[in-house]
Amino acid sequence: IWVTGLIGGVLMVVCGVIPASSTWSSFGGDIAMLMIGIMIMGAACTATGIAERVGQMTIRISGNSERRMLAIVFVVSCVSSMFLNVTVIIAVFTPILCGVVTASKGKYDPRHLFLPMGCGGGIGGFLSLVGSSNILNASNQLVSFGYERGFTFFEPTKISLLGIVLCCIFVPTIGYNMYCKY
DSSP: OHHHHHHHHHHHHHTTSSOHHHHTGGGGSHHHHHHHHHHHHHHHHHHHTHHHHHHHHHHHHHTTOHHHHHHHHHHHHHHHTTTSOHHHHHHHHHHHHHHHHHHTTTSSOHHHHHHHHHHHHHHHGGGSTTTOHHHHHHHHHHHHTTOSOOOOTTHHHHHHHHHHHHHHHHIIIIIHHHHTTO
C-alpha cells in the first residue's frame, strides 16, 4: 500500500497532474499524523491483549447462538470504529474472529461473522471524526474553503445515529436471514 501511494505521487508529478512541491506536503499534515496514530492504537490493542480479551468476552456472552454472536460482532465493531479507523477495526477483529471460529469447533460460520464485522466497522465509522478518514477529510476541506470551523469530534454522530440504530436492528434479524441463505 505504501509503495503504491509513493508511485502514485511520483506518477502525478511526472505526468504534470500536480506540482512536485505539493505532492509530499500532505504526508506531514494532520490527517497523515492521525492515521499513523490510529494504526499505532490498533497495533497496541493487539500487542497488549485487549483484542484477545474482547474475543473471549464475545464468546462468553454469545453462548451457542450464531445470531447473537453476529449481533455482538456488529455492535462491537460499530462502537469500536467510533474511536478507531475501520481499517484498524478489520486488522484487529480479523484474528479475533478467526480464533472465535476455531474455538467454536464449527458452530460459527466465518462467512456469517466477517460481513457484520466489516459492515459494523464501516457504518460505525460515521459516528465520529476519526472513524472514517473521509469525514476527517471533509472537515479539513470545510476549513480550507473558508468556513469558520470543521466538524467537532462527535458532530457526525448527530446525523448518523438513526442509521446506525436501524442497522443494528436489521443485521441480526432480516439481514441474517438474507445472507445466511447463500
